[in-house]
Amino acid sequence: MNVTQKLIKEHLVEGEMIPGKEIGLKIDQVLQQDATGTLIMLELEAVGLVRTQAEVAVQYVDHNLLQTDFKNADDHDYLQTSAGKLGYWFSRAGNGISHVVHMERFGVPGKTLLGSDSHTPAGGGLGMLAIGTGGLDVAMASAGKPYYVKMPKVLGVKLTGELPDWVSAKDLVLEMLRRYDVKGCVNHVIEYYGPGVKKLSTWDRHVIANMGTEMGATSTVFPSDEVTRDFLRQQNREKDWVEIKADSEGEYDAHEEIDMSKLVPLIAKPSSPGNVVPVTEVEGKDVAQVLIGSSANPGLRDFSIPADILEDKFIDDNTDLDINPSSRQTYHNLIRTDRLAKIINSGARIQQAGCMGCIGMGQAPPSGSISLRTMPRNFPGRSGTIDDKVYLCSPETATAAALTGKITDPRKLEQLFNMSYPKWEEPEDIRVNTQMLTPPKDEEDASKIEIQKGPNIKTLPKFDELHDEINVPVILKMKDNISTDEILKAGSEVLPFRSNIEELSKYAFWVVDRNFHERAAAHKDGHAVIAGENYAQGSSREHAALCPRYLGQQAVIAKSYARIGWQNLVNFGIAPFVFVNPEDYDQLEQGDEIRIKDVRKGIKTGKSLEAEIVGKDKKIEVRCDLSDRQIEVLLEGGLINYVKKQVS
Numbered sequence: 215m216n217v218t219q220k221l222i223k224e225h226l227v228e229g230e231m232i233p234g235k236e237i238g239l240k241i242d243q244v245l246q247q248d249a250t251g252t253l254i255m256l257e258l259e260a261v262g263l264v265r266t267q268a269e270v271a272v273q274y275v276d277h278n279l280l281q282t283d284f285k286n287a288d289d290h291d292y293l294q295t296s297a298g299k300l301g302y303w304f305s306r307a308g309n310g311i312s313h314v315v316h317m318e319r320f321g322v323p324g325k326t327l328l329g330s331d332s333h334t335p336a337g338g339g340l341g342m343l344a345i346g347t348g349g350l351d352v353a354m355a356s357a358g359k360p361y362y363v364k365m366p367k368v369l370g371v372k373l374t375g376e377l378p379d380w381v382s383a384k385d386l387v388l389e390m391l392r393r394y395d396v397k398g399c400v401n402h403v404i405e406y407y408g409p410g411v412k413k414l415s416t417w418d419r420h421v422i423a424n425m426g427t428e429m430g431a432t433s434t435v436f437p438s439d440e441v442t443r444d445f446l447r448q449q450n451r452e453k454d455w456v457e458i459k460a461d462s463e464g465e466y467d468a469h470e471e472i473d474m475s476k477l478v479p480l481i482a483k484p485s486s487p488g489n490v491v492p493v494t495e496v497e498g499k500d501v502a503q504v505l506i507g508s509s510a511n512p513g514l515r516d517f518s519i520p521a522d523i524l525e526d527k528f529i530d531d532n533t534d535l536d537i538n539p540s541s542r543q544t545y546h547n548l549i550r551t552d553r554l555a556k557i558i559n560s561g562a563r564i565q566q567a568g569c570m571g572c573i574g575m576g577q578a579p580p581s582g583s584i585s586l587r588t589m590p591r592n593f594p595g596r597s598g599t600i601d602d603k604v605y606l607c608s609p610e611t612a613t614a615a616a617l618t619g620k621i622t623d624p625r626k627l628e629q630l631f632n633m634s635y636p637k638w639e640e641p642e643d644i645r646v647n648t649q650m651l652t653p654p655k656d657e658e659d660a661s662k663i664e665i666q667k668g669p670n671i672k673t674l675p676k677f678d679e680l681h682d683e684i685n686v687p688v689i690l691k692m693k694d695n696i697s698t699d700e701i702l703k704a705g706s707e708v709l710p711f712r713s714n715i716e717e718l719s720k721y722a723f724w725v726v727d728r729n730f731h732e733r734a735a736a737h738k739d740g741h742a743v744i745a746g747e748n749y750a751q752g753s754s755r756e757h758a759a760l761c762p763r764y765l766g767q768q769a770v771i772a773k774s775y776a777r778i779g780w781q782n783l784v785n786f787g788i789a790p791f792v793f794v795n796p797e798d799y800d801q802l803e804q805g806d807e808i809r810i811k812d813v814r815k816g817i818k819t820g821k822s823l824e825a826e827i828v829g830k831d832k833k834i835e836v837r838c839d840l841s842d843r844q845i846e847v848l849l850e851g852g853l854i855n856y857v858k859k860q861v862s
Contacts, residue, residue, distance in 0.1 A: 216464040218368045218403045218435045221343035225326050227360050233367045233467065234401070236841035238360030239343075243270040243320065244352055245329035246302075247312045249277035249573065249704075250755060252289050252713035254330055254349040255296040256674050258356065261857050265301045265657065267358030270320050273297040274305040274312035276568045278709045280575055285710035288668025292713070294652070295665045300356075301654045309650035310541025310567040313337065314512040317420060318543055319651065322454045323438035328355045332427050332754040332778060333509050333590060339419030340445070341438030341458045346427060348756035348782040350853045362843060364777075366403045366432045370466030373410025375475030379635035380625045382519075383418035384511055384588065384608035387425040388480040388490050389472060395488035396695055397748040400430035400777060402468070407460055410474050411436065415640050416445035417513025424510050425590050428487040430751065430776055450646050479623055481586075482606035485594045486695065493611055493623045500532070502583035504616040506609055507538025507565070508572040510590035514547055515638045516540075520613040521553035522636035523627065524560035530619030535562040536577050538570045543647040550645055562616075574598035574705035586615045593699040593752060595725045598706065671713040675764050677787050679851040680817075684768050684789070684810040685828075686740040689733045690723060691804040694746035698779060700725040701750060701758035712757065719761040734765040741765075744802050745772040750779020759786040763852075769810075771825070771836055773799060784844050787852035789813065794822050794835035801834055802827065810836070817845055 215223065222231060228238030244266065246254050251273050273293050278286040290307055297304040305315055312329070313336040321327070323341030327334060330352040337344030345363065355361050377386070390404075404426045406419075414422070419436045426434030436442075438458040446455045479493040506520055517539065529535045537557055539545045545567055548554040558564060571577030572589045578598030579585035585597060585604050592604035607615075610624040618630070627633060655663065702708075702718070703725050711718040723730035723743075734741060743762070749772040750758060759782040769789040773796045783790040793799055802808070807828040810816075816823040822835045840848065850856040 216368055216370065216405055216460040216466060217437050217458055218343070218405050220458065221324065221326070221435065224324070225343065229365065231365055233365050235365050236362055236843065237365045238362050239326060241268060241328045241355040241361050242325040243327040244268040244356045245312055245316055245327060245331065245334055246273045246352060247277055247331050248275040248289060248293055249709055249712055250330040250349045251293055252671065253756065254353045255293065256713065257350055257353040257854060258300065260674055260854055261353070261357065263300065263357045265660070266356045268356055270303070271301065271356055272303040272305060272316060272320060274315065275307040276311045277573050277575060279307055279566060279568045279570065280706050282706070284668060285670045288670055289713060291666040292668065292671055295663055298655050298663045299660050299665055301660060303654055304652040306650040306652065308542065308566050308568065310543070311509045311512060311569055313424065313509040314540040318449055318541060319648065323442055323456050323458055328352055328361050330754060332752065333424050335426055335431070335433040336420045336424035336509060338423035338434040339416055339436055341436060341442055343433060343435065345433050346754045347778055348754055348785055350756060350785045351781065354853070354857070362841070363432065364401055366401050367467035369399060369402045369404050369468045369470060371404060371406045372408035372471040373406055373474055374408055374471070375410055375473045376413045377474050377477065380610050381477050381479055382608045382610060383414060383421040385477050385480045386472065386474060387422045388482060389477055391425070391428060391482065391488050392480065392490035393470070394429045396428060396486060396751055397430045399426065402431050404431050404434045405466065406436050412439065412441060413474070415513070415515070416442055417515060420513065421511055425487070428590055430748070432777060444640070448640065448642065448644055479608065479611050479625065481611060482592060484603045484605065485592050487591055487606060493607070493621065496621050497623060499584055499621045501586055501615040501620055502532070503534045503579040503585040504612050505536045505538065505571045505577060505585065505587040505589065506612050507540060508569065508589040509540065511588035511609055512540035514544055515640070516588065516609045517544065517548055518551070518553050519636050519638055520609050521548070521556040523613045525556045527560055527617060527631065529561040529616045533616055533619045535560065535616040536565060536571065537562050538565045539567045542567050542650060543645065546645045546647050571597065573709070575709060576706055586612050586621065588612050591752060593697045596699045596704055670710070672715065675715055677763060677851045677855065679855065680787060680789065680814060680849050681768065682812065682814045684740070684808070684813055686742050686768055686808060687737055688744055688802060688804055688806045688808060689737060689741045690727055690730055690743040691802065692726060692743065692745040695748045695751055696726070696745055697752035698750055698755050698758040699752055702755060702761055715760060715764050718757060719764045722761045722765060731765070738766040740768045742769040742771065742808060743767065744799065745770060746799060747773045749775050751776040754778045756782045756785065759783045759788055763788050771802070784840065784848050785853040787848060789817070789838060789848060791836035791838055794837055798834040801832055806830065814849055817848060
């Protein structure tokens with residue numbers, strides 16, 4: 215067996231390990247962040263959970279950090295009191311990004327981790343089976359239920375060689391994106407192996423595992439080896455180490471190989487993580503803003519290398535440099551080594567430890583300008599500027615742009631500034647920081663906690679079961695690779711409404727069509743949307759299904775779906791149809807009315823259904839490819855209805 219198969223077999227509670235078939239997995243650890251966590255806590259309230267059943271459950275506050283009014287601050291109080299009531303750990307605002315703090319404090323090789331953030335697979339850098347999904351699935355896992363997912367195929371990526379100077383782990387995962395784009399690894403786990411793996415630190419592996427999500431992968435997995443052991447020793451957690459490696463005769467469903475010594479600095483152009491080219495191809499373009507930080511480049515080295523490059527230098531007059539330390543522990547160690555002073559003296563601005571600009575929570579670039587970011591995503595408008603031009607790159611490439619004011623191959627810094635590439639080795643001794651982690655309360659103390667709900671926190675809407683006939687207008691037609699950022703935008707204007715679905719729904723599809731809400735309000739009794747390939751890629755935010763459902767959406771018809779987005783539609787009772795004949799996408803137009811009869815029977819049997827385009831004398835075929843469990847969930851009108859029925 216390979217590592218992925220071993221991890222799955224160890225946690226398999228339902229189904230068979232046959233690729234494409236639904237399996238149920240026991241979940242050991244649960245991770246929630248605040249942008250999705252308020253909804254999860256409301257969902258747990260709706261199903262009546264008294265105390266989490268997970269071995270470790272952590273509620274992080276890392277997204278909605280700006281407190282421009284009462285809403286985010288109220289959410290923080292709600293999450294802290296809910297966490298205390300339910301037996302969760304609580305990571306306070308400013309303690310750091312969920313994936314980073316979880317790796318530092320809670321991640322254990324061989325364990326399963328389910329998170330309400332799509333970049334949860336970063337935990338695979340530690341030898342975990344870590345999966346991102348919608349909040350409802352996380353809520354069920356917290357309640358002790360299995361997590362259901364299609365048994366993935368495993369893509370084995372053999373790494374050889376060693377990264378050259380000025381090239382880092384971000385360039386390696388960008389090379390993978392160059393080869394596989396944003397949907398090339400759907401329903402796969404990417405597993406890295408080979409002699410090159412030993413040349414990557416655990417934080418390097420975190421970088422690579424984090425952005426497997428951008429290829430559509432279910433997860434990314436690395437072995438747990440002596441490098442992993444060194445990391446846990448550094449974190450004062452060596453007792454948590456266990457070796458996990460593939461058998462010598464382990465096989466993979468697909469194969470790839472990368473000679474790391476041949477990699478060059480790469481960059482993803484606007485506005486897709488898969489739009490990757492060598493930095494030399496876009497050199498010379500003016501850069502208005504540079505951001506270093508995020509869960510995609512969170513290690514101490516990802517700030518230390520830029521600090522050493524910036525020593526005794528000052529950034530370009532026309533370029534801003536923002537630093538988002540990934541955790542309070544990273545902050546402390548940058549101070550301890552005097553590297554924070556180097557960064558500040560270069561003219562950079564230092565932000566609090568959290569997601570910040572990655573999720574559009576501040577740090578929006580000027581209109582129409584180029585921003586270079588060490589972040590995982592550059593979907594249109596995600597930065598907070600609707601006409602943004604965001605490029606994704608390594609810390610080395612980002613720092614070069616901050617110094618020169620232009621996109622610059624970082625290897626040229628040797629000549630431009632008469633310098634050598636800073637050498638880095640992971641320190642054996644770091645300052646471990648747990649000050650802002652609140653441990654779980656015991657059951658007696660937890661029972662005394664009164665949950666705090668501010669006026670912006672609203673009860674979840676209730677939904678009916680799936681209709682037997684869908685007779686609705688198509689109020690939006692979309693292209694391929696529509697992201698959840700486009701379905702339900704992020705940013706400081708929108709994120710504070712994550713626990714207020716009525717207000718949040720006003721931003722549904724806003725990035726694609728600003729008039730969508732007006733049309734949806736006119737058709738609240740029912741409507742549908744159409745999309746191309748890989749619909750609902752990107753973030754795990756279930757609001758991208760919940761808000762359209764609140765507005766009356768009954769169905770989506772697409773050529774194909776991203777894994778998490780597809781599951782979220784089922785969880786909230788929206789039928790995720792696919793075109794039986796993809797060319798029928800061209801037959802449907804925005805404004806058409808579609809009629810589908812015997813929907814419930816068709817979904818139960820798995821047969822194709824006939825969708826009539828009313829008034830055009832045209833018919834197309836659609837179908838729902840769902841497991842027996844998903845069929846029951848969809849017919850009930852969503853997962854909450856399904857669970858309530860089971861409990862009753």
